[in-house]
Amino acid sequence: MRNYIAELTGTFILVFCGTGAVVIDQQSGGGVGHAGIAITFGLIVMCMIYALGNISGAHLNPAVSIAFTISGTFPLTQLPGYIISQLTGAFIASFTLKFLFPASTLLGATMPAKTDMQSFIIELILTFILMLVILKVSYGSKEQGMFAGLAIGAVIGLEAMFAGPVSGASMNPARSIAPAMVSGHLTHLWIYIVAPVTGATMAVPLCKYLSLSKTTV
Numbered sequence: 001m002r003n004y005i006a007e008l009t010g011t012f013i014l015v016f017c018g019t020g021a022v023v024i025d026q027q028s029g030g031g032v033g034h035a036g037i038a039i040t041f042g043l044i045v046m047c048m049i050y051a052l053g054n055i056s057g058a059h060l061n062p063a064v065s066i067a068f069t070i071s072g073t074f075p076l077t078q079l080p081g082y083i084i085s086q087l088t089g090a091f092i093a094s095f096t097l098k099f100l101f102p103a104s105t106l107l108g109a110t111m112p113a114k115t116d117m118q119s120f121i122i123e124l125i126l127t128f129i130l131m132l133v134i135l136k137v138s139y140g141s142k143e144q145g146m147f148a149g150l151a152i153g154a155v156i157g158l159e160a161m162f163a164g165p166v167s168g169a170s171m172n173p174a175r176s177i178a179p180a181m182v183s184g185h186l187t188h189l190w191i192y193i194v195a196p197v198t199g200a201t202m203a204v205p206l207c208k209y210l211s212l213s214k215t216t217v
Contacts, residue, residue: 003078004085006056010048011089011174014060016096017044019108019179023101038164042157049149057138061172062086067131067200071208083174090178098182107179110168110192119167119188120195126159127171127199135207171196 021040025032032040045060052058057074059065065082068074097107112119133155137148160169170176176192 003056004081006052007059007082007085008089008092010052010056010058011060011086012093013048013089014041014044014172015090015093015175015178017041018175019094020097022106022108023097023104026104026106027101034164035161038157038160038169041160041169042153042155045156046149046153049152053149056082060086060174061196062174063127063172063196063200064131064134066197067135067204070201071135071204086174087177090174091182094178094182097179105183106185107183109179109183109185110170110176110188111185112168112188112191113166116188116191120191122163122167123170123191123195124199124202126163126167126169127196128203130155130159130171131200131203132207135203136210168192171199173197 018037018041021032021037025037048060049058057068059068059082062083065074065079065086069076069079094107097104101107130152133151137151139148156171159171163169168176170192173193173196176189180186180189180192
């Protein structure tokens, strides 16, 4: 239960701060800026890893939990509880932002700038890169190394910086599901569920292969 509460709390803070930055930027006429939004996402993930990584691993992302499970470093029995906790935290954050900013129509929901396929491929690649970094800097399913938070937060900020204007740079189904459902914008939601899960899963065999090569060469 401690793990589930940690995941709920961490995902709430991630979505509240991250999508909150998007909402406040829109409400203030660009007061936060694109770079500010990207930095907010990177920094809040980094902080949550250092705060909660030794408790639950600070996955904060269903795609990450699924990939850890496939890699064999996270028990399947805990996966449903983690995903439910992450989604619950994200929904609480989106409802809170809806209460605070009722004029916001999107609540920070991720939307493709152009075609669905373009955003799908970008989200898949972004999450592949993110999960590869997570797997290489984490200890099992625990993101608790001295530099794990810095590396993971940096790659999220970097990817949000250059890909945010195109696909929204979600890389996280919970981060996209909650604002989309609370705001009622569901048309493109499938992209931000399927692509991150697929991309994160694809990183697992490559990471295993690279680790195997290192030990056998």
